[in-house]
Each structure stands twice: as C-alpha cells, then as structure tokens.
Amino acid sequence: MARIDLVDLAHAYRPNPTTDADYALRPMNTSWRQGGAYALLGPSGCGKTTLLNIISGLVVPSRGHVLFDGVDVTRLATEKRNIAQVFQFPVIYDTMTVRENLAFPLRNRGMPAAAVAARVGEIAELLDLNVDLDRRARALTPDAKQKISLGRGLVRSDVAAILFDEPLTVIDPALKWELRSKLKALHRALDLTMIYVTHDQTEALTFADTVVVMHDGAIVQMGRPNELFERPEHTFVGHFIGSPGMNVLPAKVEGRTADVGGVPIALGRSYSAIPPGRKIEIGIRPEYVRLSSGEGVPVRVERIDDLGRIRFAKVRLGDARLSVVAPPGVRLEDDRSRVSFDPAQIHVYADSRRIEGDA
Amino acid sequence: MDKPINNAAWFLILPAFAIVLFNAVIPMMTVVNYSVQDSFGNNQFFWNGLGWFQELLDPSSELGGRFFASLGRSALFSAIVLAVQVPLGIAVALSMPRSGIALALCLVFIAMPLLIPWNVVGTMWQLYSRSDIGLLGWTVNAIGIPFNYTNSVLAAWTVLVLMDTWHWTGLIALLCYAGLKSIPDAYYQAARIDGASRWAVFTRIELPKLRSVLLIGVLLRFMDSFMIYTEPFVVTGGGPGSVTTFLSIDLVKIALGQFDLGKAGAMSIVYTLIILAVCWVFYTVMVTPENKGARE
Numbered sequence: 001m002a003r004i005d006l007v008d009l010a011h012a013y014r015p016n017p018t019t020d021a022d023y024a025l026r027p028m029n030t031s032w033r034q035g036g037a038y039a040l041l042g043p044s045g046c047g048k049t050t051l052l053n054i055i056s057g058l059v060v061p062s063r064g065h066v067l068f069d070g071v072d073v074t075r076l077a078t079e080k081r082n083i084a085q086v087f088q089f090p091v092i093y094d095t096m097t098v099r100e101n102l103a104f105p106l107r108n109r110g111m112p113a114a115a116v117a118a119r120v121g122e123i124a125e126l127l128d129l130n131v132d133l134d135r136r137a138r139a140l141t142p143d144a145k146q147k148i149s150l151g152r153g154l155v156r157s158d159v160a161a162i163l164f165d166e167p168l169t170v171i172d173p174a175l176k177w178e179l180r181s182k183l184k185a186l187h188r189a190l191d192l193t194m195i196y197v198t199h200d201q202t203e204a205l206t207f208a209d210t211v212v213v214m215h216d217g218a219i220v221q222m223g224r225p226n227e228l229f230e231r232p233e234h235t236f237v238g239h240f241i242g243s244p245g246m247n248v249l250p251a252k253v254e255g256r257t258a259d260v261g262g263v264p265i266a267l268g269r270s271y272s273a274i275p276p277g278r279k280i281e282i283g284i285r286p287e288y289v290r291l292s293s294g295e296g297v298p299v300r301v302e303r304i305d306d307l308g309r310i311r312f313a314k315v316r317l318g319d320a321r322l323s324v325v326a327p328p329g330v331r332l333e334d335d336r337s338r339v340s341f342d343p344a345q346i347h348v349y350a351d352s353r354r355i356e357g358d359a
Numbered sequence: 360m361d362k363p364i365n366n367a368a369w370f371l372i373l374p375a376f377a378i379v380l381f382n383a384v385i386p387m388m389t390v391v392n393y394s395v396q397d398s399f400g401n402n403q404f405f406w407n408g409l410g411w412f413q414e415l416l417d418p419s420s421e422l423g424g425r426f427f428a429s430l431g432r433s434a435l436f437s438a439i440v441l442a443v444q445v446p447l448g449i450a451v452a453l454s455m456p457r458s459g460i461a462l463a464l465c466l467v468f469i470a471m472p473l474l475i476p477w478n479v480v481g482t483m484w485q486l487y488s489r490s491d492i493g494l495l496g497w498t499v500n501a502i503g504i505p506f507n508y509t510n511s512v513l514a515a516w517t518v519l520v521l522m523d524t525w526h527w528t529g530l531i532a533l534l535c536y537a538g539l540k541s542i543p544d545a546y547y548q549a550a551r552i553d554g555a556s557r558w559a560v561f562t563r564i565e566l567p568k569l570r571s572v573l574l575i576g577v578l579l580r581f582m583d584s585f586m587i588y589t590e591p592f593v594v595t596g597g598g599p600g601s602v603t604t605f606l607s608i609d610l611v612k613i614a615l616g617q618f619d620l621g622k623a624g625a626m627s628i629v630y631t632l633i634i635l636a637v638c639w640v641f642y643t644v645m646v647t648p649e650n651k652g653a654r655e
Contacts, residue, residue, distance in 0.1 A: 053548075056552065057551075058548050058551065077551070078548075078551040078552055079551050079552065079553075079554040083552065084552060085548070085549070085552050087545040087548065087549060088545070089543065089545060091543075091545050091546050091549040093563045093567075094567040094568070095563060096563065104553050104555070105552075105553040105554060108553055108554035108555055108556070108559065109554050149549070152549075153552075
C-alpha cells in the first residue's frame, strides 16, 4: 500500500526524442493517493498502457522518476516492486489448478504453506472461485480465467497497487457488470490502490472515484466523474466523455457574448482578457441546449437519433453542427425549430484549454 | 426441408480412389502377398501361410534373432536421438535472438542442414569422421582418443548420432521457435509480476505452450530416426559387424541381398505396424491430458 508519485516522467520508445510527437508519454507530474480507485481513460494509442507499464516496472521510463511512498523505484525490477497487474487477456498457468494459480505469486515469494492456503481460500471466496479451486485452470471459461488473473493480483496483501489493463475486454457484456461491481466491492473491502485502464467511458466512470483522461501522451484532466462532465478542462475531454460528446464551436468571444458564425450567444461569465492569436472555441453539452419552437436562435434539424431512453437531434446553426437533446414531440420536419443555450454551462476554450471567466 | 439424396457424388472421388489404389494399396498388397509365400529362383512361389511371421517373431530362430537385434538397435537409436535432439532443439530455440538480422541469419543457418539430401549428409560425415583424412576423426585421434568408426562400436554410434543431430535438431529448434513466438508478451509480464523464476517461466509457461509443436516434432523425429536408412548405409554400411544395422538396413539386406522376398515381406509388414503403433501411443499419451483437462 502506497502513494504513487510520478515526477517529471516522460517516455519515448525511440531513442533521442526531439519533438513532442516522439514521446509516447509527454512529461508529467502526478500523484496517486493510497486507496484510490483510478481510471485511466483515453483512446487507443494515447499512452495509457505505457503509463501503466511504467508504474508496474515492465517499462523503464526514458526520463523522470516513479516514487512509491517517497522511495524511488524507477529502476527497480517489477518483481521487487510489490505491484500487481491484470492484463487485457486472461493470463493463466495452463498446467496448474486454480488453487495453484492463485498460490503461485505467494509461493514464489516464499510464504509458508499454511499462510498461502489461508490467503488463497480468502481470495477464492471473494471471487466466487471456491467450487473450481481444484480444477485445471485451462478448462474454465474466459471470465473465470480472468477472475483467476484478478485473483493472482489480489492474493498478495502487501501490494502497493493493482493495475488493470482493460481487464474486461474479453468478458461477456452481462458478466462485465458483475465483475466490475465485484472489483468495486473488492476495492472497498481491501483498501487497495487500483488503477484501471480503459477506453470505455462507462467502465471508467462507474469504476473510479478519480478519472484520469489521457490524450496524445498527456494527462488532460484528472477529476471526479461529474467534474469531467460539467467542467471539461480540455475540448478532448468534452468530446470523449458523454455520448454524444460536447459541442465545440469556433467563436469570437468578447465580454459576455460569443459570436458563432454571426449568431450572438450569451455567456455566463465575462471574458475580457483573452490573449490574441489563439484559437477560441465555446463548448456546451447537448444536455444543456434546449430545442423548441419558441425561443432562441433558429436552426435546421438534420437528423434525430433515437437512443430509446433519450433522443438527440443533429441541428445546423449557420455552418456549425450541434447535437442537442430533442424533447418529445420534436419532429424532423420542423424547420422552424430554435435552440437556446444555458449560459452557465457554456465553457470557453483557448487553444483547446478551458479558460476561466470573471463573474 | 427434405433434401433429395443423390449418391452419384461418390463417383467424384473415384479418381482419388484410383490414385490411392495405385500408389498405396496395390504395392502394399504385393508385399502382403510375398509375406505369405516362399520364393525360389525362376519365379517359383510356394504357399507358406503365416510361417514367416511365426519365424520372425520367434527370437530363438535365426530370422527372429536377427530381427529383434536390429529392432533393438533401431529403438535405441531413436531413443538416443529423441533424448538428445528434443532438449537441444528447445535450448537452441530459447537462446535464439528475438529480432533483427541476427535472427534472420540464425534461421538460415539452422535450416540449412535440413535442406541437404540424405546421401550427401552421409557422405559428408563419412569423410568428416574418417580417422585418416577426416577433420573430426583425425582431430579426435590427434588429441589422444582412439576414434575409428570402422572398428569401434562406440565411435560408429557416436558418428551416427552426431550426424543425425546435426541434420535434424534444426527442425525441432524451428518448430519450438515458432511455438515460443506465439506466446503473448502478457504471459512473461505476468510471470515477472508474480515473481516467477526463469525456471518456472520455462516449466509453467513455455513448455505447456510448446506442447503441440513438440508433439509434432517428437512424432516426426521418431518416425524419421526409426526408418533411417541412407545415412548409416553410406557412413558405416551397418557395421562394424552388424552393430549399426538398423531395421531398414537389415530389411534391404534380406530383400535385395539374399532375395528372400517372403521374409522381407513379413518383416516390412511388422516394421510398418510397429511404427504405426508407436506413433499412435505417442499421440494418445501426449494428447490425452489436454482433453482430460477440458472435459473435467
């Protein structure tokens, strides 16, 4: 159990990186508190797995340090680090029984047999693997195999953190929920630091109390799920979280008004000191745009997507396209539709980063 | 829906059937035919029933004694060859470079002996091992160890085992290399996280994953070494005496040396049955635990 700090950490797979693009991970400073449930969220190739492998020691970073409770472990071998990692595809030892699989990490560390047996029993109980303990591991279903992988991570009580690398990819959707709630329960019961890599926002938002969004090798925002939703610090977070994502529209902002292609939109705050020469955009979530025939700016409804529980309309405002929530009764043929924005929920971005306005 | 049943399609396999008949069934039946007869010159044949088989399988008879002696030599040769080449092949595969030009060179050098024809391999080693002009034979003698495969049992066997190992270990190594290559990185990473030793990685991950390629490797090597003919024929000619007269060599001596077609026919059939039976046993033994695991 430990607090994990990443100090000035960066990694490039090729030698002598020069530009930003050469880095799989750009320089970053973060810390992960003991006992936290973190999700590393981002699209494929954004550096999530690299970051995870650096924490577990499978990859040695080209720059910076990894600290566990203040102790520098950057060059310490994985097996000496007290870290557990669960991989995307279940990794089991084919020739061993489930019990032997679970006991393997403990035996390798020379734990006495009685203690191993007790601990294995405990973990098997937690994971509902009791009935299968004496079966050959390779005879089990993929989700049971993944539970064994999880179990091998959990069985060591002294781990600094458990890292999950998209562990539910191969699991049936119905079992995904079950395993995810199991993980959540385990996190509460065992007071372990867990870092969970995924590209699925639902998985990240339901599992973690802190979600870390990564983009292009950099952490763009670290926060609670509702913060990511309400106040995306980066347009990428706005796009990536939420379905559909935030509407981002190029605009000219002056004081309390944004000008989107000639249409003035009122803002909740005043933006006076915007440095010139930056790309200015405003962002608003579809949930905070009201589509009606009454008030607001006129738009053309192009399409309505019915998701069952909720409907989203794609509308056209000048040259810009927006997703907005379509209230019941709105039809595609309504060419006199109008949208109105909730000023408090509009964010202003300069070069993709959110800027704070004055009250 | 009821589909009309039309058996006319069976006629389509007639050409294949005819080819199999021509290249397998008919020659095989010829041998069966010889095995139940005694032949004399002038193409005279006399019915002998199962007489040859009885004599062949009776160690106290002249033919039986000879048969069991060569069978023993063949079995010993196969056993030595497997015991040396399988571990060696695995070791070579494990120590091969993982990528780059070194890997390419390594693969080429390992595959090269596999491409050399049997009698060429035999000739190479015959010359290489000679005590008068052969590099190997001359060197071993020069450092004071008497080495002459034309009169020493140990030397003759050593040359044959070395030659076969040189010729065929590459096959096991290539098969194992392919098998190792297919193990995902996550297994090695998980083993590191679990604190597994190098030996545990080998026995718990690599060996189980190599199981199926090793099955094929062992089967191929057993069959090839048990049927080996050309190389020992070229190198030692079955000698000194008859210490390297394997079943195949003995069979040819009986069939073409003495023209005892009946004895040779019976021996061929028993020889074939032995290979079939041993392969079946190998296969069953190596495949069964896997199935058991899945059915449990």
